[in-house]
Amino acid sequence: MNAQVLKPEEYFIREEPYYQPVGDEIAIFEAAYAQRLPVLLKGPTGCGKTRFMEHMAWRLGKPLITVSCHDDLTASDLVGRFLVRGGETVWVDGPLTRAVRAGAICYLDEVVEARKDTTVVIHPLADDRRVLPIEKLGEMVEAGPDFCLAISYNPGYQSVLKDLKQSTRQRFVALEFDYPEPELEARIVQRETGIDPELAARLVKFAGMTRNLKGSGLEEGASTRLLVHAARLITSGVAPVAACRAAIAEALTDDPEMLAAVNELSSSLF
Amino acid sequence: MPAAALTPAEITARLDRCLDVEFTFLRTEEPAAIIGGLPPEQQRYILDWVERVAATNVQLAYRFITRAIAALDRLDREVVEAWALHAMDTYDQKGLHAALAVIEDVEAFVHLVHARTAGVVLADSLGVLTHFAHGLAGRPLELAEGESPWTDTETIFLPPLLARLPRREDNFLLYKALVARLWAQTRFGTFRHPLSQAAAASGEPAAFLARFHVLESLRLAGCIRRELPGLARDMERLRRALGEPPLPADWQALAAELGRPGTGVERVLELAARPLAPPPPGFLDGTLDVAAVEACMQARVERERAQLRTVLRDVAEELTRGDDRAPADLRFGTRREPDPGQPDGERITLTLDAEPVPVPEVVHRLTTSIVQDLGEIPDDYLVPAGDGEYDPSLLQDQEPDPDDVWKGTYHEEGAFLYDEWDHRRQHYRKNWCAVREKDVPPVHDDFAERTLARYSGFIKHLRKTFEAMRDEDRVLRRQVHGDEVDIDALVEALADARDGREMSDRLFTRVHRSERNIAVCFMVDMSGSTQGWINDAERESLLLLAETLETLGDRYAIYGFSGMARKKCEIFRIKTFDEPYSDEVRARISGITPQDYTRMGFAIRHLTRVLGEVEARTRILVAISDGKPDDYDRYYRGEYGIEDTRRALVEARRAGIHPYCITIDREARDYLPHMYGPAAFTVIDNVRQLPLKVSDIYRRLTT
Ligand SMILES: Nc1ncnc2c1ncn2[C@@H]1O[C@H](COP(=O)(O)OP(=O)(O)O)[C@@H](O)[C@H]1O
Numbered sequence: 001m002n003a004q005v006l007k008p009e010e011y012f013i014r015e016e017p018y019y020q021p022v023g024d025e026i027a028i029f030e031a032a033y034a035q036r037l038p039v040l041l042k043g044p045t046g047c048g049k050t051r052f053m054e055h056m057a058w059r060l061g062k063p064l065i066t067v068s069c070h071d072d073l074t075a076s077d078l079v080g081r082f083l084v085r086g087g088e089t090v091w092v093d094g095p096l097t098r099a100v101r102a103g104a105i106c107y108l109d110e111v112v113e114a115r116k117d118t119t120v121v122i123h124p125l126a127d128d129r130r131v132l133p134i135e136k137l138g139e140m141v142e143a144g145p146d147f148c149l150a151i152s153y154n155p156g157y158q159s160v161l162k163d164l165k166q167s168t169r170q171r172f173v174a175l176e177f178d179y180p181e182p183e184l185e186a187r188i189v190q191r192e193t194g195i196d197p198e199l200a201a202r203l204v205k206f207a208g209m210t211r212n213l214k215g216s217g218l219e220e221g222a223s224t225r226l227l228v229h230a231a232r233l234i235t236s237g238v239a240p241v242a243a244c245r246a247a248i249a250e251a252l253t254d255d256p257e258m259l260a261a262v263n264e265l266s267s268s269l270f
Numbered sequence: 271m272p273a274a275a276l277t278p279a280e281i282t283a284r285l286d287r288c289l290d291v292e293f294t295f296l297r298t299e300e301p302a303a304i305i306g307g308l309p310p311e312q313q314r315y316i317l318d319w320v321e322r323v324a325a326t327n328v329q330l331a332y333r334f335i336t337r338a339i340a341a342l343d344r345l346d347r348e349v350v351e352a353w354a355l356h357a358m359d360t361y362d363q364k365g366l367h368a369a370l371a372v373i374e375d376v377e378a379f380v381h382l383v384h385a386r387t388a389g390v391v392l393a394d395s396l397g398v399l400t401h402f403a404h405g406l407a408g409r410p411l412e413l414a415e416g417e418s419p420w421t422d423t424e425t426i427f428l429p430p431l432l433a434r435l436p437r438r439e440d441n442f443l444l445y446k447a448l449v450a451r452l453w454a455q456t457r458f459g460t461f462r463h464p465l466s467q468a469a470a471a472s473g474e475p476a477a478f479l480a481r482f483h484v485l486e487s488l489r490l491a492g493c494i495r496r497e498l499p500g501l502a503r504d505m506e507r508l509r510r511a512l513g514e515p516p517l518p519a520d521w522q523a524l525a526a527e528l529g530r531p532g533t534g535v536e537r538v539l540e541l542a543a544r545p546l547a548p549p550p551p552g553f554l555d556g557t558l559d560v561a562a563v564e565a566c567m568q569a570r571v572e573r574e575r576a577q578l579r580t581v582l583r584d585v586a587e588e589l590t591r592g593d594d595r596a597p598a599d600l601r602f603g604t605r606r607e608p609d610p611g612q613p614d615g616e617r618i619t620l621t622l623d624a625e626p627v628p629v630p631e632v633v634h635r636l637t638t639s640i641v642q643d644l645g646e647i648p649d650d651y652l653v654p655a656g657d658g659e660y661d662p663s664l665l666q667d668q669e670p671d672p673d674d675v676w677k678g679t680y681h682e683e684g685a686f687l688y689d690e691w692d693h694r695r696q697h698y699r700k701n702w703c704a705v706r707e708k709d710v711p712p713v714h715d716d717f718a719e720r721t722l723a724r725y726s727g728f729i730k731h732l733r734k735t736f737e738a739m740r741d742e743d744r745v746l747r748r749q750v751h752g753d754e755v756d757i758d759a760l761v762e763a764l765a766d767a768r769d770g771r772e773m774s775d776r777l778f779t780r781v782h783r784s785e786r787n788i789a790v791c792f793m794v795d796m797s798g799s800t801q802g803w804i805n806d807a808e809r810e811s812l813l814l815l816a817e818t819l820e821t822l823g824d825r826y827a828i829y830g831f832s833g834m835a836r837k838k839c840e841i842f843r844i845k846t847f848d849e850p851y852s853d854e855v856r857a858r859i860s861g862i863t864p865q866d867y868t869r870m871g872f873a874i875r876h877l878t879r880v881l882g883e884v885e886a887r888t889r890i891l892v893a894i895s896d897g898k899p900d901d902y903d904r905y906y907r908g909e910y911g912i913e914d915t916r917r918a919l920v921e922a923r924r925a926g927i928h929p930y931c932i933t934i935d936r937e938a939r940d941y942l943p944h945m946y947g948p949a950a951f952t953v954i955d956n957v958r959q960l961p962l963k964v965s966d967i968y969r970r971l972t973t
Pocket residue numbers: 018019020021022044045046047048049050051052180188192224225228
């Protein structure tokens with residue numbers, strides 16, 4: 001499948017996306033943006049990176065183009081390709097090119113998942129040249145002051161194949177994301193779902209238990225995203241233990257023993 | 271057609287054979303006569319099982335005959351079979367005497383079966399309970415079997431079977447409650463003050479400890495009610511189901527006081543010094559072994575102090591790199607912040623010059639454990655260690671040395687236990703092989719250089735062949751979407767359009783990458799029988815393989831295997847999956863030396879597990895051996911070893927692994943197809959060909 005081609009001008013975010021700052025990430029991002037430096041968001045899945053980008057785009061008043069990278073995503077999916085229309089070939093910009101031309105923020109989510117050839121187009125954009133080479137057109141598109149490139153990366157993957165190369169990572173200002181402290185995380189879950197504060201705190205405690213299991217049976221603990229999911233189920237009437245099972249445990253593992261253990265943990269809490 | 275009854279002579283002959291009467295002088299006339307009186311189908315059934323038991327022990331089988339016939343009158347065959355297998359397992363674990371006791375007492379076994387249908391066996395729940403324990407906050411606790419429930423603060427000991435309540439679910443809950451209850455001792459500071467001293471000071475240590483145990487249980491019940499309210503409800507119900515009386519009225523107030531948030535163990539120590547008459551502890555309170563706890567804590571406290579100071583030195587070195595401060599100049603400190611999630615209501619974080627410092631995970635683990643034991647991080651823990659201040663052995667978590675196995679202190683800690691298939695029993699022997707991973711001592715000599723020079727032409731050829739197999743880009747034509755316009759397709763389509771026909775939309779070319787997503791594990795025979803040519807050929811083959819696999823980019827690991835009886839099964843790490851190919855790996859290949867015997871089953875099982883942990887679309891296990899399973903336990907030689915190896919290969923296959931065997935057997939025995947049947951295999955009859963062939967085999971296997 002090709003990446004969907006989106007019109008960046010439609011991607012203004014009009015309402016403030018709720019984002020709970022955890023450290024000085026907002027100030028650093030703003031400084032990097034002002035200095036035209038690309039930004040790398042490091043951190044496990046579901047800890048607020050996407051939400052942060054939406055929030056920053058709103059703050060800076062720029063359109064946001066997000067591309068979720070997957071293992072079939074090629075450089076052409078980002079840059080653009082020829083299409084045939086009415087018997088003629090027409091060039092159509094890809095999302096990255098559109099973002100450069102429109103002066104938007106382009107967010108490449110989980111960039112290591114993409115094919116290796118994509119780094120070739122990212123590199124010249126990410127250093128002080130700030131240009132996008134479009135080989136098939138023989139063009140170089142120069143980025144204006146508004147354009148910003150941000151990528152995300154989860155260093156928790158154990159596979160060597162999913163490591164971000166030094167030559168790539170050294171071009172970016174890095175912001176580290178992690179699960180927020182318990183009180184903050186409970187506040188986020190509550191804000192997002194309107195769940196009872198006591199239950200939000202218990203959900204966060206449960207998340208902590210699954211995070212204790214990281215590396216001894218689980219690849220990852222429950223993310224904030226999964227807590228939000230479980231809280232949503234609870235607010236629509238599902239019992240907490242069942243919600244934890246459906247929204248969290250089953251999302252974390254297929255191993256029957258681990259599933260049983262995680263359920264024992266949640267039934268101890270609620 | 272029903273089978274005909276066996277003649278008395280036939281029965282006697284079968285019994286004589288399996289019971290070895292020539293040597294054992296067991297008398298078979300009487301049992302043969304009894305069997306003779308049974309219906310034909312039952313005759314065969316009994317004889318079959320007598321033979322299976324006899325494969326384990328002849329005496330056991332002999333007693334089994336008469337007991338089994340009597341038991342069959344009353345019991346289902348399944349129960350009788352379970353009983354026979356239980357007797358054989360008992361023999362494996364505890365010897366003939368205990369096994370005979372099982373055979374003699376069918377009733378006890380039947381009782382056990384009932385216990386088991388409602389009861390829960392620890393061994394079956396260990397996986398779930400261990401994960402459960404690891405999920406609880408603080409220092410992770412391990413679980414092990416023990417006579418009564420207690421903890422030494424690192425391991426929770428639990429009885430092997432719980433059948434106190436009529437329902438299975440509730441017996442499982444008892445285990446879970448015990449785990450949480452004993453975890454609470456370590457988490458909420460039960461042992462923060464030296465108990466043996468307080469007990470001695472009281473002048474009546476035993477009575478003091480009895481009071482302490484009951485009072486402390488009340489305090490911990492309060493902690494569990496706050497921390498794990500769901501479980502606290504279950505525990506209340508379990509107490510009632512166990513028939514334990516409610517707390518006496520005069521103790522209710524004490525329970526309420528001790529259960530309040532913020533109550534520390536200090537208050538319990540105070541109360542325990544008073545002449546109170548405590549009610550008996552409940553089952554879920556477990557038992558206390560103060561001496562064991564204090565020994566365990568003392569060792570840990572010392573070790574963790576050394577570990578923390580040593581890691582802090584590394585952290586200090588890291589932080590001062592590139593500036594003019596010396597690591598010793600850095601002043602670490604701690605900061606306390608309120609945190610209702612922590613047992614003491616605050617969390618302690620490490621600071622540097624009063625600012626929080628990012629620390630590696632291991633520091634976090636250590637400080638958590640230290641705070642758990644001491645309630646704080648004492649100042650002297652925060653001074654980075656000097657060079658060589660600590661003996662490195664102190665810095666390691668106390669893991670028994672695999673080599674101690676044979677130094678009179680046999681232990682199974684740190685070993686992987688695997689079942690082994692006993693073909694005569696038609697059943698697994700449980701946890702039969704104790705497997706350990708060891709390192710091959712690297713030998714830095716000119717082996718690699720010599721071999722690479724010798725095969726340089728061949729390696730060039732290999733590289734070329736394997737390069738062609740790398741992730742290839744293939745251009746797909748006539749695609750609906752793609753990177754480039756497919757000119758031929760476009761021309762046709764335009765022509766079609768001009769002629770009024772429908773225009774195809776398949777006008778693009780697209781580059782398709784076929785990514786090899788393969789993980790392969792090589793399992794190399796390091797038995798004594800490989801001494802000489804075979805060993806040389808193996809080492810050369812591995813070197814060439816590694817060179818070519820590097821070209822190819824597949825993930826690979828190399829392990830050697832050898833064993834000396836079932837308790838010394840060894841897996842030698844030569845290259846693990848995570849490790850890059852390096853001089854060190856080459857030196858280890860050079861260092862491969864023949865060891866003991868060729869027990870193959872455990873190696874296949876262990877590497878199946880290793881492969882299972884690697885993320886890959888295709889997983890391959892390639893065994894290279896000289897073809898003859900064999901061990902010092904003589905029974906492994908011959909059919910037993912062949913059947914066990916075959917079985918292990920079947921298991922690997924079921925686990926989604928593709929096993930492949932390369933065997934060097936000059937005599938090309940006829941058992942090979944049977945043994946390697948579940949895998950594909952190749953026989954190489956000239957050892958010297960091995961290095962030239964292995965890569966080729968691998969190429970065929972993966973294209
Ligand atoms: N700091 C935060 N502020 C607000 N919401 C958050 C925050 N962190 C996580 N979330 C919640 O978690 C969900 C998943 O976060 P997301 O940004 O999609 O994660 P990521 O992009 O890191 O995988 C969000 O939809 C939001 O509900």
